Amino acid sequence: MMNILVLFMLFLSREVKAQTNSDVLKMDVLKTEIIKMDSLLFDVSFNQCDAALFKKIIADDIEFYDDRSGLNTSKGNEIKSLLDKCGRSEKLTRKLNSCTIDKLGDFGAVQIGEHTFYVNGKPTGTGKFVHIWERKDKNWVLKRIVSYEHRAIKK
Numbered sequence: 628m629m630n631i632l633v634l635f636m637l638f639l640s641r642e643v644k645a646q647t648n649s650d651v652l653k654m655d656v657l658k659t660e661i662i663k664m665d666s667l668l669f670d671v672s673f674n675q676c677d678a679a680l681f682k683k684i685i686a687d688d689i690e691f692y693d694d695r696s697g698l699n700t701s702k703g704n705e706i707k708s709l710l711d712k713c714g715r716s717e718k719l720t721r722k723l724n725s726c727t728i729d730k731l732g733d734f735g736a737v738q739i740g741e742h743t744f745y746v747n748g749k750p751t752g753t754g755k756f757v758h759i760w761e762r763k764d765k766n767w768v769l770k771r772i773v774s775y776e777h778r779a780i781k782k
Contacts, residue, residue, distance in 0.1 A: 657728060660736075662726075664767045664769070665723060665726070665740075668681070681705075681706060685705055685768065686770045688702075694775040695777060719746055721744050724743055726740025731759070735760045739758075752779045758771070
């Protein structure tokens with residue numbers, strides 16, 4: 628009887644380990660995908676002023692909560708804001724400092740992070756953010772944004 632119990636425990640421990648390895652692989656894929664989306668959102672859309680890509684990335688029912696300007700629920704206003712930024716003489720860019728990513732069930736993912744903003748290549752401020760990404764078929768769209776704790780960098 629003891630041998631059967633030991634074999635059963637070994638079998639269960641192997642099943643748990645296999646599931647854990649699979650979960651780790653899924654999380655690695657999720658993190659890679661969200662980091663790629665962050666890069667497309669900021670390195671390409673925001674930094675290089677690619678409004679067409681920006682329009683594809685953000686959801687039609689976007690909600691953007693900002694500690695400076697409040698709530699915006701207009702995709703058109705977000706696109707206009709990007710175009711206004713890109714029309715200025717000074718070049719505003721963003722660099723990701725750090726982030727954590729977790730899954731939100733079958734819906735998508737949450738990304739929580741910090742970034743630094745630059746004007747003409749010089750750091751001018753930092754901020755924190757929460758992004759809610761929704762998976763639509765094989766694509767990702769940015770559904771919700773919370774942008775907060777904006778701080779100027781003291782010179």
